[in-house]
Amino acid sequence: MATLSDVAAEAGVSPTAVSRYLNNRIDLPQATRDRIDAAIAKLDYRPNLLARRLSTGKSEAIALVTPDIANPFFAELAAAVERQAHASGYSVYITSTGGHADAEINAIRRMADSHVDGLIMTTNRVDDGSLAGLLAGRENVVLLDEDIVGVSVPRVFVDNAEGAYLAAKHLIEMGHKDIALIGGPHRLMSVNERLAGFTRAMDEAGLPVRPGWVLLGDYTRDYGAAAASVLLDAVDLPTAILACSDYIAIGVLQVVREHGLSIPGDISLVGFDDMAFAALVDPPLTTIRQPVAAMGELAVKHLLALLEGQTPPAETRLPVELVTRQSVAAPSR
Amino acid sequence: MATLSDVAAEAGVSPTAVSRYLNNRIDLPQATRDRIDAAIAKLDYRPNLLARRLSTGKSEAIALVTPDIANPFFAELAAAVERQAHASGYSVYITSTGGHADAEINAIRRMADSHVDGLIMTTNRVDDGSLAGLLAGRENVVLLDEDIVGVSVPRVFVDNAEGAYLAAKHLIEMGHKDIALIGGPHRLMSVNERLAGFTRAMDEAGLPVRPGWVLLGDYTRDYGAAAASVLLDAVDLPTAILACSDYIAIGVLQVVREHGLSIPGDISLVGFDDMAFAALVDPPLTTIRQPVAAMGELAVKHLLALLEGQTPPAETRLPVELVTRQSVAAPSR
DNA sequence: TTGGCTATGTAAAGCGCTTTACTAGCGATA
DNA sequence: TATCGCTAGTAAAGCGCTTTACATAGCCAA
Numbered sequence: 004m005a006t007l008s009d010v011a012a013e014a015g016v017s018p019t020a021v022s023r024y025l026n027n028r029i030d031l032p033q034a035t036r037d038r039i040d041a042a043i044a045k046l047d048y049r050p051n052l053l054a055r056r057l058s059t060g061k062s063e064a065i066a067l068v069t070p071d072i073a074n075p076f077f078a079e080l081a082a083a084v085e086r087q088a089h090a091s092g093y094s095v096y097i098t099s100t101g102g103h104a105d106a107e108i109n110a111i112r113r114m115a116d117s118h119v120d121g122l123i124m125t126t127n128r129v130d131d132g133s134l135a136g137l138l139a140g141r142e143n144v145v146l147l148d149e150d151i152v153g154v155s156v157p158r159v160f161v162d163n164a165e166g167a168y169l170a171a172k173h174l175i176e177m178g179h180k181d182i183a184l185i186g187g188p189h190r191l192m193s194v195n196e197r198l199a200g201f202t203r204a205m206d207e208a209g210l211p212v213r214p215g216w217v218l219l220g221d222y223t224r225d226y227g228a229a230a231a232s233v234l235l236d237a238v239d240l241p242t243a244i245l246a247c248s249d250y251i252a253i254g255v256l257q258v259v260r261e262h263g264l265s266i267p268g269d270i271s272l273v274g275f276d277d278m279a280f281a282a283l284v285d286p287p288l289t290t291i292r293q294p295v296a297a298m299g300e301l302a303v304k305h306l307l308a309l310l311e312g313q314t315p316p317a318e319t320r321l322p323v324e325l326v327t328r329q330s331v332a333a334p335s336r
Numbered sequence: 337m338a339t340l341s342d343v344a345a346e347a348g349v350s351p352t353a354v355s356r357y358l359n360n361r362i363d364l365p366q367a368t369r370d371r372i373d374a375a376i377a378k379l380d381y382r383p384n385l386l387a388r389r390l391s392t393g394k395s396e397a398i399a400l401v402t403p404d405i406a407n408p409f410f411a412e413l414a415a416a417v418e419r420q421a422h423a424s425g426y427s428v429y430i431t432s433t434g435g436h437a438d439a440e441i442n443a444i445r446r447m448a449d450s451h452v453d454g455l456i457m458t459t460n461r462v463d464d465g466s467l468a469g470l471l472a473g474r475e476n477v478v479l480l481d482e483d484i485v486g487v488s489v490p491r492v493f494v495d496n497a498e499g500a501y502l503a504a505k506h507l508i509e510m511g512h513k514d515i516a517l518i519g520g521p522h523r524l525m526s527v528n529e530r531l532a533g534f535t536r537a538m539d540e541a542g543l544p545v546r547p548g549w550v551l552l553g554d555y556t557r558d559y560g561a562a563a564a565s566v567l568l569d570a571v572d573l574p575t576a577i578l579a580c581s582d583y584i585a586i587g588v589l590q591v592v593r594e595h596g597l598s599i600p601g602d603i604s605l606v607g608f609d610d611m612a613f614a615a616l617v618d619p620p621l622t623t624i625r626q627p628v629a630a631m632g633e634l635a636v637k638h639l640l641a642l643l644e645g646q647t648p649p650a651e652t653r654l655p656v657e658l659v660t661r662q663s664v665a666a667p668s669r
Numbered sequence: 670t671t672g673g674c675t676a677t678g679t680a681a682a683g684c685g686c687t688t689t690a691c692t693a694g695c696g697a698t699a
Numbered sequence: 700t701a702t703c704g705c706t707a708g709t710a711a712a713g714c715g716c717t718t719t720a721c722a723t724a725g726c727c728a729a
Contacts, residue, residue: 049445049448050449051390051449051451052446052449052450052451053386053389053390053395053450053451054390056386057384057386057387057390062386071415072405072411072414072418073408073411073412073414073415074411075406075408075411075612078405078406078407078408078411079406081405081430082404082406082432085432094431094446094450096429096430097429098427098428099415099418113427115382116382116383116384116385117386117427118384118385118386253616279408280612280613280616280617283586283617283618284617284618285617285618285619286618
């Protein structure tokens with residue numbers, strides 16, 4: 004690999020001149036510029052980014068740490084982050100942690116050690132304080148999608164409460180009164196908020212939120228199935244289920260079918276996220292759409308603003324919308 | 337941030353000693369080790385990876401360049417690559433290119449400039465020679481999933497021909513004779529091979545491959561829909577369609593339904609890939625499963641072998657399997 | 670003729686680490 | 700006593716770049 008010095012020698016100037024020329028920090032006469040350009044072309048010179056980063060202390064790169072890149076939600080988020088970052092000349096380094104606390108900590112450490120300029124953090128656990136400790140006080144972090152309590156960095160979330168409210172209201176307007184909610188991990192911000200939105204809709208309609216019909220566990224298909232089993236094995240059944248993620252919804256779908264019931268014939272179902280498969284399942288899922296791409300883009304914008312010393316909003320809420328398909332009908336009972 | 341020298345000063349030894357101690361290149365008496373450890377703890381020292389990489393010329397990191405991380409196939413591949421690389425102490429930097437030639441080239445360049453030790457390349461286009469030019473002769477690259485002609489680096493593929501053969505044979509055994517194939521981009525290796533496997537199965541059964549029933553375009557839902565429209569608007573219809581990807585298959589699904597036909601009642605359908613949604617669509621899709629995780633793991637293993645100067649197999653074919661669900665039935669006509 | 674300005678650069682230090690040589694001191698050995 | 704070998708380190712160069720401070724030549728004005 005040719006180095007800057009090689010180019011300088013070839014062009015008959017000093018390395019300083021070449022460096023400053025390449026970084027637009029010097030005005031050179033045309034003849035000199037031509038010689039340098041020729042030398043670069045001849046030697047196929049490409050600057051060593053590592054050396055540059057070490058020297059300047061800037062990397063023009065950001066990291067995205069994510070629980071699981073194989074999860075389409077985070078994958079889409081990652082794609083959006085990358086698109087937006089590239090548009091601003093930044094590279095992005097994506098890591099997935101598997102959702103384990105120690106892996107998250109390692110990932111953050113490793114990224115910091117590799118000297119990325121900033122970090123976008125998504126998680127799907129509730130933190131025990133260790134993440135907060137690592138992240139607190141940093142000026143180059145933004146939180147995306149899910150909160151970490153005690154970390155006062157810019158945050159980009161979706162309007163979770165509104166989403167659940169819209170979903171519940173839709174069910175209520177279709178005539179449902181007996182509505183159950185299946186949600187993600189207890190105490191996770193999005194879960195709290197979705198539960199709150201659900202409760203508000205029920206309250207407004209004068210409908211009770213039955214404790215036995217609020218099941219909190221995981222944003223997974225398996226948990227959806229397990230929770231649906233609990234619901235369906237009880238003596239009285241809800242006429243509708245609000246699943247706090249589309250993954251939960253397909254678990255519900257499967258179990259409902261296994262119980263010989265039909266959706267939406269016997270039970271109506273609303274999901275959350277509008278993942279790509281939501282339109283493809285049988286029946287196509289009525290769900291709450293999250294603006295995934297916008298979330299990723301905004302997170303990058305806020306991070307880059309932060310890096311430039313500006314002060315992006317402490318918290319941004321992106322709007323969600325109800326997408327009606329065919330998993331909701333009027334109650335038959 | 338504390339540096340090595342800070343630690344050395346704190347511990348009352350030279351930076352050399354600390355460096356060599358941390359890299360296990362020196363035996364120090366317990367007392368000295370304790371002083372260094374204490375200094376590290378006190379200063380919360382973490383080595384600067386950039387500096388280390390610049391100095392050693394090794395990065396303990398590999399890059400994965402991929403057309404689109406938002407595509408669950410590549411996302412799953414990425415997750416597997418990351419898992420396996422981490423297990424060997426390597427970081428991985430994932431980039432997606434959007435499937436554009438220049439973006440691919442940029443990505444490869446950028447990765448090379450950031451001095452990753454090696455590169456795993458996946459693509460979904462047929463190369464015009466520019467990628468081949470960039471990659472040819474490199475000793476630290478492996479190709480995954482799709483070939484780039486003229487690049488003689490280790491390759492990890494799936495047994496495409498066998499997959500299509502199994503799918504076609506399954507249809508034939510169910511009684512189908514009029515079978516169409518909808519495939520990805522013309523001249524892409526996987527497409528060629530799947531077409532070949534299809535043809536072999538038809539030949540063995542003494543069945544003709546009708547040129548009008550072989551449609552090549554893209555591995556996308558849109559193309560699947562477009563191709564299905566062509567097929568269904570003709571005078572005589574196939575009784576079965578072999579879609580060379582599950583994305584194509586769902587496009588087909590949609591169009592078949594729009595034509596008032598049912599799957600598998602009127603037309604049987606087999607997909608390829610066994611993406612997560614294949615089991616969720618209506619009807620659940622019979623498809624060919626690719627061992628995605630194994631592909632990613634093997635690519636990493638072969639790359640690391642390469643980096644250690646070993647010679648992994650020039651080409652590995654991973655087996656596929658037929659997953660029967662409910663999109664195939666005996667022909668009604 | 671001198672002083673100063675502009676144009677065109679360069680020398681050298683430094684980013685934080687690794688690594689190759691080298692060495693001071695000391696006990697044991699011949 | 701001179702030498703050897705071992706222990707416990709160290710000095711300094713180098714990875715490839717950036718950046719600060721300085722330098723020289725030529726020209727113009729006073």
